[in-house]
Amino acid sequence: MATSNGKRQVEDLHLRNLTKKFGELAAVDDLTLTIPAGSFFALLGASGCGKTTTLRMVAGLEDPTSGTISIGDKDITDLRAFERPVNTVFQSYALFPHLDIFENVAFGLRRRGVKDVTKQVEQILDLVELSPMARRKPTQLSGGQQQRVAVARALINQPDVLLLDEPLGALDLKLRRQMQIELKRIQTEVGTTFVHVTHDQEEAMTMADTVAVMNAGHIEQMGHPADIYELPRTVFVANFLGQSNLFQGQKSGMSGDDVVVSAHAQNFTLPTDRSFAGGNSVIVGARPEKMRVLDEVDAHQIPEHHNRISGRVTDVSYMGVSTQYLVMTPWEQEVIVFEQNVVVGDRCEVGDPVVVHWSPKHTFGLDGSSGTNVGVDPEVLALEAVNQALAADIAEA
């Protein structure tokens, strides 16, 4: 199975029309997806979006209602979990508490009748840097160490696909960062296809070379993390992956190669190839760090072709690397802007009349029929509502 460079020849994982229904609810809805061999693939989505169900179907722990799963040309849909060339790193690690680390790691090999496991176990424990812990019990290890045992226990079987179910969820922030790098290193070293399920967008973006954003049982958008981030194709992705400022508008015409959208009596332009709106209803968007805030008196400095919105600063938070501005537009929408702290001093202050501007190249157009709130954390929405009510009360008083 091993090729000369130590990496294994692996094949693509194909999901075709995969559907899983729990009663009436389709947890996974007609999912078709190819995960290239040797890639680090992340399924990103909020809880309940179907990502874990998808993973469990690939692992064989859940039967699909319909559709097929195959690795290369081999259909594994009807194979039971223990017959599949797939291993899982479970969310809670699921290490066997009565076996020591060595036996935990050797478990898969022993079940497949491998007689001499010592060398392989030692090798994989070396890879995850846990050799001195071989004779300890799982409970004697720290969270990060247990996590690495779980990875080693799965990887030693040289699976065609390694599934990781929120593998870093139980670790604290610092350790999680460390393990992200560690996992990426291990993946590069062994060359196995990693399918990683997470709700943490940062985790998905740092590790994966392909991210699929999942929502309500289907994939909203898939691609390289940077591509998805820079050019979201749906409102859900724009809101779920990072933050976006979105303005509901109507397509009003063309200007050369650019689409012109009118929203709130303002015109915004964006390149045709950055617009994914089917009809005339368009949501115009831009990422907060692509926007600049300029005092109204300096507005003449803004390049002619830039999109712009005037407003009033309502909040300034200095965050070290950047400063976060909240700017209230005349139509009472809060725009969020991240300014790099390149220049010392000379920041705008609360109450200043300002102009927010950004390049059309950083603008994207989305289908306007869904509204601008899809994919925003419901808690954030609730908080915003409270804030608005409070602001209204204060204004009255």
Next chain:
Amino acid sequence: MAHVVPTAGVSASPSVVAQRRSRTGYVLLLPGMAWLAIFFAIPLVTLFATSLQSPVEGKTGRYQPGFQFSNYSDAIAQYWPQFLRSFLYAGVATVLALVIAYPLAYFIAFKAGRWRSLMLVLVVAPSFASFLLRTYAWKTILADESPITRFLNTLHLLPDGRILNTWIAVVAGLTYNFLPFMILPLYAALEKIDPRLIEAAGDLYASPRKAFWRITWPLSMPGVVAGTLLTFIPAAGDYINAQLLGSAKNRMIGNAIQTNFIEFRDYPTASALSFILMAAILVLVFTYIRRAGTEDLV
């Protein structure tokens, strides 16, 4: 609790507080210790003293303090078959109870879902009726004319043509009566097992059968040990089942003790038998726990 400790010089120093606190612990132990002393330690000493008494010449049922160790050898010489039978019956009943209880406890723990509580209540429910009453009921169930006996007889499965008054009835009664003591600890142990461990075993190429023997069974070991002990110990000392369901050939050591105490008024022999039974069970239990290696689990 750190805030309770007063600053030095204001009132008691921390060491005094600590002392007082540890004294509180002992005070709280008192009721339990008193209970143990009055109802366990003192009777045990009395029992031991009785077991060494010698008969008063010419007066049956009267004994005087002494050190008649021959009471023990005499008791063993006379009652070794009853001892053997007790451990044999209790052993068979324990194994049977384990075989019956394990699948049931497994089902309740992993598959019963919302019926779980109801099933547990059903397991315990028979205990609401008296032990004696239930054993009498078995007399009817296993009687020669009962449907069960007739059915088994048509299959020619019964060597003596009957169940009642044979060892089968005694073992059946013991198994039935102590079954809840097997099911409950097994359930408690199985219920603690994370089902994801079994999924993980499946993910690591273990067939359901292998996953059971490699993961579920070893992890349920504390329950198996507790259940077998809770079944074996009372079953070995029981005399009701042998008396009501068995014949004279099926008498257990509990019957011997009872007869000696109540009928023959031979208190020293009865006491010696009780002591031997206790010692034998202690030895058996310790060997068993050593073998099962429970301290290595969990």
